[in-house]
Amino acid sequence: MKKLRYYICLGLYYMVARHLPGSDTPYSLGSKKIRGFLCKRIFKSTGSNVNIEHGVYFASGRDIEIGNNSGLGLNCRVNGPLKIGDDVMIGPDVMIFTQNHKHDRLDIPMRLQTDPKKPVIIEDDVWIAARVIVLPGVTIHKGAIVGAGAVVTKDVPEYAIVGGNPAKVIKYRDGRKV
Template sequence: MNIIKNICLILYYLIGRHLPASQSPYSFGAKKIRYVLCKKVFNKTGKNVNIEHGVFFGRGFDIEIGENSGLGINCRVSGPLKIGKNVMMGPEVMIYTSNHKIDDVNIPMIFQGDTPKELVEIEDDVWIGARAIILPGVKIGKGSVIAAGAVVTKDVPPYAVVGGNPAKIIKFRK
């Protein structure tokens, strides 16, 4: 089983990642090819998932993505990551689940290693705008909108519209 995952992962990075974007007039099934490869790599992949051109997801083994959801052009994500159903994601979104340790001033930061990985969870019916950044351990509530360029450092309640750096609630959807 791991052999198939590893082969699909290699094929994704060698071929699938570089195929044209799905809206391109010359994509010729690129969306389907990336879907088939990622379905074998991710822990869970729903129906009609769109992994766009240039997406980087590391090894991808600890990623779940629900039906009708997608990772936008040139997104960079890492697991553990749970994405619900009907999630839209703009280009160049970054989702981090770990960070650099910086606690000990007697040791250069480069030698301190990384913090433990923290799950990022994105619930159903969320829209994440272009170049948004989501940091480790954040939960994005159902029906939320993350504005383009937002830096999300804390949980977002359901149906909130957030934006800015750090992201703040702008309003709630009705």
């Protein structure tokens, strides 16, 4: 019965809720609550006051955890295993990947050479701006800010502000020197 409920909620999300207006529009028709209701039944765990915006794609969602007061911005594309802490802001068009392709064997097409999944962890009070790409196995530590368009290839320290491709520390929110 639980499995059936999961598939019904997943189907309703992808057929209907994903296409409802963004929560900041005057005609949102309760779309934030509808998407939140469905994701609570799809994700591994879901905190309170979660905002899943219009167009978010999360595959099966089974190995995604999202904390209190956190959200996924317009048209985000995320894969699990993914753990998002509390008070996390994720902007529009962010992509979070947890798996990549290998390319070391010439006798097997690259499309068939996949690495095992590597979890992405986003700790509490993180802001990920628009169009950021986060690669497999990365941890973005507490209080960090990732600037728009950054490509995060390695862990981001606590309270760091990073940007660029690949993302590098620009400065620290707590006054530390780079």
